[in-house]
Amino acid sequence: MAESIQNIFHRIGNLIVMAILETGRTFLFAYQAIRLFFVPPKRIKDLIIHMEFVGNQSILIIMLTGSFTGLALAYQIYMGFSLVNATNLVGPTVALGIYKELAPVLTGLIVAARAGGAMTAQIGTMRVSEQIDALEVMGVDPIQYLVSPRILAALISLPLLCGVFDFVAINSAEFICTSVLELDKAIFWDKIYNWIQPRSIIEGLIKAAIFGLTFSVICTKTGFYTGGGAKGVGDSTNKGVVYSMVMIIIFNFFTSNVIRMYFSLVDQW
Secondary structure, eight states, rough: OOOHHHOOOOHHHHHHHHHHHHHHHHHHHHHHHHHHEEEESSSSHHHHHHHHHHHHGHHHHHHHHHHHHHHHHHHHHHHHHHGOOOGGGGHHHHHHHHIIIIIIHHHHHHHHIIHHHHHHHHHHHHHHHHHHHHHHHOOHIIIIIIIHHHHHOOOOOHHHHHHHHHHHHHHHHHHIIIIOOOHHHHHHHHHHHHHHHHHHHHHHHHHHHHHHHHHHHHHHHHTOOOSSSSHHHHHHHHHHHHHHHHHHHHHHHHHHHHHHHHHHHHHOO
């Protein structure tokens, strides 16, 4: 009995140590990738190409998701507030939920699934087919060439996509509230203007940038260290997408609290 308990604690300890080591490696990988982007030769053209892939090619699905998120959220909040005769507060409540939580989180999850999986698969395929080894032989830093532009592209593109999500979702919410549920349009926007501060939108954009950095680092690192042939590429792709989406959910909680603490300190000053 004592030995089994000891083995359990030993395994838990090993898992904690491995998690700490892997976290450290990931931070070092991210630091190296970002630093190398600003070292000549700078891959500006590659950055633009990957921004088009991460950003432009995700706009349609972001707009589609944002529109139905706004519609569903506004309808459900209206149904709840109608029970207590507080339907005039539907607008600011919907806006607060979209700007601070739903827009950055859903944008991060959608783009992580769409672009993050592709990043892992592309880099992983290059690793197992020895194309990365060929780059090293030619004197090209594979992290600077393959990883850095992808990470910077995700870091820049996610806040822009989050802004698109914000715009589409709040206008969809306004449509269903005023055209279907027959709320007053002037009151809807006036309540949002009076209750919602710009910092709520800024918080969501900051979180979106952090989520973009999170999924791009995890997915590129997973692909970069892929092994095991075609099966390894598939496993790495699955692992990169799942890990990045889980970390986005976890980071959302901590990032929200850190940003709120920062704004509280700013208000006190």
